[in-house]
Amino acid sequence: MSASFSINRSINSHTSNTPKLMKNSRLTSSVLILLVLSLSFCVSWGSRYSISDVTLTSEDFITCLQSNSTDATTISQLIFTPDNSSFLPVWEVAVNVLRFNNPSTPKPTVILTPTEETHIQAALFCAKKYGYEMRIRSGGHDFEGLSYTANAPFVMLDLVNMRSIDINVENRTAWVQGGALLGELYYTISQSTNTLYFPAGMCPSVGVSGFLSGGGYGNLVRKYGIGADNVLDAHFMDVSGNILDRESMGEDLFWAIRGGGASSFGIVLAWKLMLVPVPERVTLFIVSVTLEQGATDIFHKYQYVLPNFDRDLQMRVQINSEYISNTNNKTIRILFHGIYQGNTDTLLPLLNQSFPELNVTREICQEVRMVQSTLQFGGFPTLGPVEVLANRSAIPKTNFKSKSDYVRTPIPKGGLIEIWEKLFENDMSEMLQMYTFGGKMEEYSDTAIPYPHRAGVLYQVYKTVNLIDQPSDTTTVSLRRIAWLRSFDKTLEPYVSSNPREAYLNYIDLDLGVGNGSYEEASVWGERYWKRENFKKLIRIKTKVDPENFFRHPQSIPPLSAM
Ligand SMILES: Cc1cc2nc3c(=O)[nH]c(=O)nc-3n(C[C@H](O)[C@H](O)[C@H](O)COP(=O)(O)OP(=O)(O)OC[C@H]3O[C@@H](n4cnc5c(N)ncnc54)[C@H](O)[C@@H]3O)c2cc1C
Ligand SMILES: *[C@@H]1O[C@H](CO)[C@@H](O)[C@H](O)[C@H]1NC(C)=O
Ligand SMILES: *[C@@H]1O[C@H](CO)[C@@H](O)[C@H](O)[C@H]1NC(C)=O
Numbered sequence: 001m002s003a004s005f006s007i008n009r010s011i012n013s014h015t016s017n018t019p020k021l022m023k024n025s026r027l028t029s030s031v032l033i034l035l036v037l038s039l040s041f042c043v044s045w046g047s048r049y050s051i052s053d054v055t056l057t058s059e060d061f062i063t064c065l066q067s068n069s070t071d072a073t074t075i076s077q078l079i080f081t082p083d084n085s086s087f088l089p090v091w092e093v094a095v096n097v098l099r100f101n102n103p104s105t106p107k108p109t110v111i112l113t114p115t116e117e118t119h120i121q122a123a124l125f126c127a128k129k130y131g132y133e134m135r136i137r138s139g140g141h142d143f144e145g146l147s148y149t150a151n152a153p154f155v156m157l158d159l160v161n162m163r164s165i166d167i168n169v170e171n172r173t174a175w176v177q178g179g180a181l182l183g184e185l186y187y188t189i190s191q192s193t194n195t196l197y198f199p200a201g202m203c204p205s206v207g208v209s210g211f212l213s214g215g216g217y218g219n220l221v222r223k224y225g226i227g228a229d230n231v232l233d234a235h236f237m238d239v240s241g242n243i244l245d246r247e248s249m250g251e252d253l254f255w256a257i258r259g260g261g262a263s264s265f266g267i268v269l270a271w272k273l274m275l276v277p278v279p280e281r282v283t284l285f286i287v288s289v290t291l292e293q294g295a296t297d298i299f300h301k302y303q304y305v306l307p308n309f310d311r312d313l314q315m316r317v318q319i320n321s322e323y324i325s326n327t328n329n330k331t332i333r334i335l336f337h338g339i340y341q342g343n344t345d346t347l348l349p350l351l352n353q354s355f356p357e358l359n360v361t362r363e364i365c366q367e368v369r370m371v372q373s374t375l376q377f378g379g380f381p382t383l384g385p386v387e388v389l390a391n392r393s394a395i396p397k398t399n400f401k402s403k404s405d406y407v408r409t410p411i412p413k414g415g416l417i418e419i420w421e422k423l424f425e426n427d428m429s430e431m432l433q434m435y436t437f438g439g440k441m442e443e444y445s446d447t448a449i450p451y452p453h454r455a456g457v458l459y460q461v462y463k464t465v466n467l468i469d470q471p472s473d474t475t476t477v478s479l480r481r482i483a484w485l486r487s488f489d490k491t492l493e494p495y496v497s498s499n500p501r502e503a504y505l506n507y508i509d510l511d512l513g514v515g516n517g518s519y520e521e522a523s524v525w526g527e528r529y530w531k532r533e534n535f536k537k538l539i540r541i542k543t544k545v546d547p548e549n550f551f552r553h554p555q556s557i558p559p560l561s562a563m
């Protein structure tokens with residue numbers, strides 16, 4: 001049995017088995033609270049801004065593309081310059097962090113939306129010939145807009161037309177083209193089977209390629225590791241236009257593109273993924289507590305219990321400040337959003353034994369198909385149509401500034417109180433989101449792939465301020481929120497990993513530094529994403545496969561020749 005997804009195929013309506021929802025008012029209100037909060041991360045509402053055109057001559061480049069393409073007519077329909085009326089809509093459609101959708105953001109000289117590999121080869125050849133940089137976009141979720149902006153004349157390769165997905169249920173594998181989105185992958189898997197899945201993230205509009213090339217964690221991270229641990233093969237185009245697979249690229253390059261940031265090395269055309277088994281029903285629950293209800297003690301205990309818990313359980317913990325209703329006093333609200341790879345009957349005794357303070361009861365547990373858990377964690381109705389996962393226009397955009405940290409030692413209660421006090425200084429636009437590690441993550445060496453945040457990490461911290469209500473990132477309010485977020489790093493410093501203070505590449509953050517003149521300069525940010533041994537290996541591989549540094553952006557891996 002197999003299923004495939006292709007962008008030209010209309011999505012057929014299908015009958016889904018509607019699972020029984022255990023009705024309960026606490027669940028309903030918790031879900032509402034969660035939906036409101038998760039708006040700030042995965043789903044939010046946004047407005048468009050008008051853009052002024054940037055005009056640069058690109059005729060030579062376009063002539064080159066046409067003459068290097070087997071079919072000049074076809075490729076012409078895939079080329080957009082600022083003179084084409086569709087240039088801005090094509091650029092904007094996947095500008096997924098709205099503060100970069102702004103008249104002053106540098107735009108590409110040319111956008112190419114290839115439908116086949118030869119188009120990409122022509123673009124590479126001509127970009128090098130005429131001295132353009134290149135940016136590669138799949139989902140467009142880059143936190144710094146690095147897939148669609150640059151400070152030098154550049155060609156943007158938008159993989160929006162290369163999104164086919166082939167699921168092989170018998171052999172538990174999938175081939176996924178470079179431009180596919182996570183939601184399209186989940187949707188396509190769900191059309192074939194309820195008992196296989198891929199261990200990836202919760203936001204359906206994130207691109208498979210950006211996600212995997214930076215590592216990629218999700219709800220199955222404690223059981224199956226990160227997404228990049230579950231990649232079996234890849235089709236990859238190097239700077240000379242060679243199309244390589246795992247065997248022909250060799251183990252070093254295959255290692256580098258699974259966590260080292262593929263955009264420093266070349267273009268991922270497709271990934272071969274290993275699908276993992278999931279039960280027909282998984283159990284979801286949400287517990288919401290405030291300081292008045294003992295949130296500090298419960299979070300304190302969470303740090304000791306969850307990373308060592310049965311690896312079938314994941315908890316995403318969301319923390320924000322809010323007003324106590326009808327007062328001017330603030331409190332902290334913590335949401336524990338659980339997903340268990342098994343049924344309620346198995347989960348409850350385990351939690352009752354190790355974490356009774358959470359008060360998880362049968363009434364708040366809901367058993368659903370795995371794909372429905374993705375809907376709930378993505379901010380969609382849990383029992384709503386699965387098609388929404390494969391519908392780009394149904395997923396609203398976000399606007400934020402975010403940062404990351406990793407916690408390896410439980411934060412003492414005094415530290416938690418200090419953190420709450422710091423949150424109170426902000427205007428309630430902030431959110432912290434913790435993903436629990438441990439389990440399978442303990443079994444990987446830090447050097448297995450470039451992603452080094454493994455054994456000993458209790459949880460990863462995502463820190464964000466929401467800017468969705470702001471017209472730009474330069475309003476007084478935006479500047480104040482971003483300054484607060486930066487100062488929050490100092491508050492957290494004693495409580496998070498150090499030497500290096502670890503950071504997550506997929507939460508790319510130019511605040512960490514962009515120095516690249518020497519190893520010492522580049523290590524300021526490079527060792528935070530990869531640690532020393534992996535960063536040095538990435539530099540060696542970069543030097544070998546792209547010595548002239550064609551594939552670059554402000555935090556790309558520098559080749560030795562450039563330092
Ligand atoms: C709302 C939201 C939710 C998120 N949730 C999670 C989560 O649950 N777990 C998690 O791990 N991360 C999560 N992330 C982070 C996400 O993994 C990164 O932002 C990721 O880089 C996005 O990939 P993309 O393809 O959408 O972005 P893009 O902006 O298209 O690309 C990001 C980077 O990858 C490069 N790239 C893209 N495609 C290719 C290709 N084919 N070949 C070579 N390089 C390529 C780009 O050039 C750029 O450098 C989330 C981000 C957002 C905004
Ligand atoms: C590619 O384009 C360049 C510049 O237009 C041209 O000189 C060259 O012959 C072309 N190569 C091929 C293989 O068509
Ligand atoms: C954009 O304009 C160029 C130059 O006029 C043209 O060659 C190309 O076909 C146009 N692209 C589209 C998609 O219409």
Ligand SMILES: *[C@@H]1O[C@H](CO)[C@@H](O)[C@H](O)[C@H]1NC(C)=O
Pocket residue numbers: 001168170171
């Ligand atoms: C699964 O793999 C086996 C062994 O490689 C192969 O013979 C078989 O054809 C594959 N099945 C499918 C559906 O691709």
Ligand SMILES: *[C@@H]1O[C@H](CO)[C@@H](O)[C@H](O)[C@H]1NC(C)=O
Pocket residue numbers: 324327329
């Ligand atoms: C608000 O905080 C003040 C100062 O801590 C306290 O005196 C007051 O009782 C609080 N009000 C409410 C409604 O909790």
Ligand SMILES: *[C@@H]1O[C@H](CO)[C@@H](O)[C@H](O)[C@H]1NC(C)=O
Pocket residue numbers: 348349352353360361
């Ligand atoms: C939890 O365990 C206690 C003691 O073993 C027991 O009395 C209680 O009924 C259990 N609660 C649930 C919800 O299972």
Ligand SMILES: *[C@@H]1O[C@H](CO)[C@@H](O)[C@H](O)[C@H]1NC(C)=O
Pocket residue numbers: 289293294357358359
């Ligand atoms: C859990 O239940 C106990 C006993 O009913 C109660 O005292 C406590 O406040 C509850 N905690 C939460 C977080 O709901």
Ligand SMILES: *[C@@H]1O[C@H](CO)[C@@H](O)[C@H](O)[C@H]1NC(C)=O
Pocket residue numbers: 011387391392393394
């Ligand atoms: C996709 O979502 C949009 C916006 O919600 C909606 O208008 C459209 O009908 C949806 N398309 C499909 C195929 O479901």
Ligand SMILES: *[C@@H]1O[C@H](CO)[C@@H](O)[C@H](O)[C@H]1NC(C)=O
Pocket residue numbers: 514515516517549552553554556557558559562
């Ligand atoms: C070094 O960084 C600068 C500034 O971001 C950039 O212009 C340059 O291309 C980078 N050099 C290398 C070798 O990556």
